Amino acid sequence: SACSSKLALSQVHPMWQGPLAIPGGDRQSPIDIAERRSVFDPQLRPLKVQYDPRTCQQIWNNGYSFLVEYDDTTDKSTLKGGPLEDQFRLCQFHFHWGENNAWGSEHSIDRRLYPAELHIVHWNSDKYSLFEEAVMEDNGLAVIGVFLKIGKRHEGLQKLVDALPAVRHKDSLVEFTKFDPACLLPENIDDYWTYAGSLTTPPLTEAVTWLVMKQHIEVSHDQLAVFRSLLFTSAEEQVQRSMVNNFRVQQALKGRTVRSSFS
Ligand SMILES: COc1ccc([C@H]2OC(=S)NC2=O)c(OC)c1
Ligand SMILES: [Zn+2]
Numbered sequence: 711s712a713c714s715s716k717l718a719l720s721q722v723h724p725m726w727q728g729p730l731a732i733p734g735g736d737r738q739s740p741i742d743i744a745e746r747r748s749v750f751d752p753q754l755r756p757l758k759v760q761y762d763p764r765t766c767q768q769i770w771n772n773g774y775s776f777l778v779e780y781d782d783t784t785d786k787s788t789l790k791g792g793p794l795e796d797q798f799r800l801c802q803f804h805f806h807w808g809e810n811n812a813w814g815s816e817h818s819i820d821r822r823l824y825p826a827e828l829h830i831v832h833w834n835s836d837k838y839s840l841f842e843e844a845v846m847e848d849n850g851l852a853v854i855g856v857f858l859k860i861g862k863r864h865e866g867l868q869k870l871v872d873a874l875p876a877v878r879h880k881d882s883l884v885e886f887t888k889f890d891p892a893c894l895l896p897e898n899i900d901d902y903w904t905y906a907g908s909l910t911t912p913p914l915t916e917a918v919t920w921l922v923m924k925q926h927i928e929v930s931h932d933q934l935a936v937f938r939s940l941l942f943t944s945a946e947e948q949v950q951r952s953m954v955n956n957f958r959v960q961q962a963l964k965g966r967t968v969r970s971s972f973s
Contacts, residue, residue, distance in 0.1 A: 737966060770884075775805060816958055879944050902922055904971070939952075
């Protein structure tokens with residue numbers, strides 16, 4: 711699908727060939743969300759999530775995370791409402807995680823980090839015709855962020871965990887179908903923070919309307935351990951490197967306001 715994050719492949723590990731920040735970037739992500747400094751906006755509407763599991767196509771290791779990709783050639787799986795003026799099309803989801811359970815998320819809440827963070831990625835199909843186009847526009851993307859906490863086993867995640875050994879190495883890809891990403895959302899998606907931000911890896915474009923869920927989901931220690939069994943490196947490389955700590959550090963707020971959908 712268009713969002714196969716070819717641009718992300720330009721991201722050469724180890725971290726960050728080239729400038730560490732976008733020169734003049736004033737809406738970079740991730741950020742620390744200071745709860746008490748966020749502003750309740752009663753005009754924020756509930757999010758409307760409409761995913762069709764039949765649009766799920768494949769899972770692959772892009773050398774930085776693993777992506778579950780969806781057919782985004784029609785408006786079968788969409789996100790609208792909340793702060794969004796337009797309709798956004800689901801194109802992929804992926805995660806960021808740490809080498810241990812002390813850190814791994816990209817956003818933090820009052821400096822609290824979580825062991826992992828889910829990103830469900832959508833692009834503005836009212837205004838643009840391809841993900842690659844939308845990724846360059848300030849209203850191009852909407853990303854739902856969900857924190858993962860260690861606790862009980864997540865039954866819906868297990869199908870995904872079972873597929874990971876097949877994409878252990880960079881550039882490996884397998885068919886993956888009929889997976890509904892809604893099963894990875896917390897029960898309550900009406901409580902979220904929203905702010906104007908960016909992609910968190912190159913091209914770091916300032917195209918993202920963030921929707922960070924207040925409620926986390928729980929996954930088991932063993933489920934997250936399988937994430938850490940993935941590799942940054944391709945099968946041919948001599949030295950194999952564990953895929954861990956694939957997160958960006960928090961960026962300056964630069965005067966931005968974070969709004970909350972709850973008081
Ligand atoms: C070209 O496509 C890309 C490129 C980078 C990212 C990074 O930005 C965020 S957010 N997470 C990431 O890993 C992306 O995610 C939507 C999509
Ligand atoms: Zn991400």
